[in-house]
Amino acid sequence: MKILFVGTKKCDYLQDLTYSGLVKVLGNNSVVELNSVMSYHLPVKKYPKNLGYVAFNPLAMRCRYWKDVDVVIVGAAKPSCFTDYEAILPYLSATTKTVFIDGGDWGSIGGDFKRLNCEDLYENVVFKRPFDVVFKREYLKEMDYPSTVFPLPFSINEQRYKGIQQLPFLYDVAFWAVESHPIRKQVFDYVKPLYDCAFNGTVPNQVAKQYKRKGRFYFEEVKRTRISLNFRGTGWDTLRFWEIMGLGSFMISQHPGIVIPNDFTDGKEIIYCKEDLSDLQPLCDYYLKHENARRAIAVKAALKAAEFHTDVARAHYLLSKL
Secondary structure, eight states, X not given: OOEEEEOOSSOOHHHHHHHHHHHHHHOGGGEEXXXXXXXXXSOOOOTTTTTTOOOOOHHHHHOOOTTSOSEEEEOSSOHHHHHHHHHHGGGSOTTSEEEEEEOOSSSSTTHHHHXXXXXXXXXXXXXXXXXXEEEETTOBTTSOOOTTEEEOOOOBOGGGGTTOOOOOOOEEEEOOOOOOSHHHHHHHHHHTTSTTHHHHXXXXXXXXXXXXXXXXXXXXXXXXXXXXXXOOOSSSOOHHHHHHHHTTOOEEEEOOSBOOTTOOOBTTTBEEEOTTOTTHHHHHHHHHXXXXXXXXXXXXXXXXXXXXXXXXXXXXXXXXXX
């Protein structure tokens, strides 16, 4: 199978994880790019902007097989992707499968184009040739989608976590996040007087660019936290959710409003709190006291994540739908 990958050069988590998984499954020579993303082939970016980095591959960076490919994947809900894709549409074979990876925050297909004030671009491209398959990150549970649309949440690139060991715990309950959704402010207000939140930096008014914990140090700090919290941002799906799973740490989370194939089971691999946060403190108190139960859940979550939720597992899932 020959895949042409039409991606944005800017960091896009779902696009990057999709590219990484496909290359690991199919090989470098089977996934070529219309326009090369340097961070996929050279270690020029730091985490989390290096999620798509696989290895140096000059062939993938210079080939243009767009006339005879089996599949074209438009990797992100970004104007640059659709402009490039629209330009090659007249030259694609009628038998070439077309795929859209919609990693945007909005629940509607291509909804981010409305947010970016370029809805006409999306509509014009789809009018010329509807996508055969769409993979949606924010595949909302309460929304009905066409049969050609499938859920595709973020995943885990295990290579990024290699060598991260379990260190002695330093923190009890932590939530390091920007206030991109009202519930996050509610969480900060709720936990502010509790536990060691002020000490570990679980405080409001965070700015992502000013995070003190980055890269490997961030992973180590997650491993040093007994309970990590997860709540939605602009979208339901958060990278934090998958990081905690991939690192084998324990999490209490708001229940995501999106469909996650092979989802985690409450009480077995994850602990979900109520939407109004009324049981958040009792849950934290219980699992702080019951270390064995906490560790057992974290181990089960990591095993399930390794089986069903890596970038490689997502690539196999994507290919199965084609």
